[in-house]
Amino acid sequence: MIVDSHAHYDDEKFDEDRAEVMKRIHKQGVVRVVNPSSDLESVEKCIQLADDYDFIYTAVGLHPHEAKSFSLGTVDMLRETARHRKVVAIGEVGLDYHYDLSPRNVQKECLAAHIQLAKELSLPLIIHDREAHQDILDIIRSEKAYTVGGVFHCFTGSVEMARQVLDMGFYISLGGAVTFKNARRPVDVAKYVPGDRLLIETDSPYMAPVPYRGKRNDSGYLTEVISRLSSIRKTDQDLLARQTAINADRLFGLDL
Ligand code: NI
DSSP: OEEESOBOTTSGGGTTTHHHHHHHHHHTTEEEEEEEOOSHHHHHHHHHHHHHOTTEEEEEOOOGGGGGGOOHHHHHHHHHHTTSTTEEEEEEEEEETTTOOSOHHHHHHHHHHHHHHHHHHTOOEEEEEESOHHHHHHHHHHTTGGGTOEEETTOOSOHHHHHHHHHTTOEEEEOGGGGSTTOOHHHHHHHHSOGGGEEEOOOBTSOOOTTSTTSOOOGGGHHHHHHHHHHHTTOOHHHHHHHHHHHHHHHHTOOO
16 A cells, blocks of 8 residues: 655656556555646646546646746636645645746745645645755745645755754655665655654656666655665554555545
């Protein structure tokens, strides 16, 4: 029983064999997947995926890369789309100062507007934070995002940041990075996060775990992440899979 809390099966890298991959991962024990959108075009694709597959859920929002295409009309459209019964969160949203594909002030405004929408709809947030730790924490506090909570996906912060994020009620999601040879921060964080606040994810098609690093990732490879996490946390693999599944179900209200 595995729940992948973050994957992008709407990505064009799955265009050739999406149906086969879906069938295979379900057979491999992946019982639920949250597949957040990233841009306006992907919102429709994600909804379609959630309609096509029972075990796929989705979230709506604009990735910080796409913040430059954000407008007030976007909020109206997302509000409407979020009424779909399989939309379980607002995301993925956040700040990305690594690529800086949208101006930082625009990214911040876009994030703040998504937080307001999440609060209006009482939906949790799926947060993308790349090299923007302090600004994200500041916006979460100023916009009171902790009233809806959510998850920091592919968490890359320190243990100290994890402490602040957990204190505000957020979950922390870890993926392929914990298996990388020189991984230190994610390993420290993996030891630190309490069992009832940890999620696992692929972020597929990206972030494939060792020994598949660099290949197209899918939820079938989560067994590598589970194996690594359970050895870091000195816990049983089945237990870790079950606990993280229960956590994702609780946060996103899945399987109801
Ligand atoms: Ni993602």
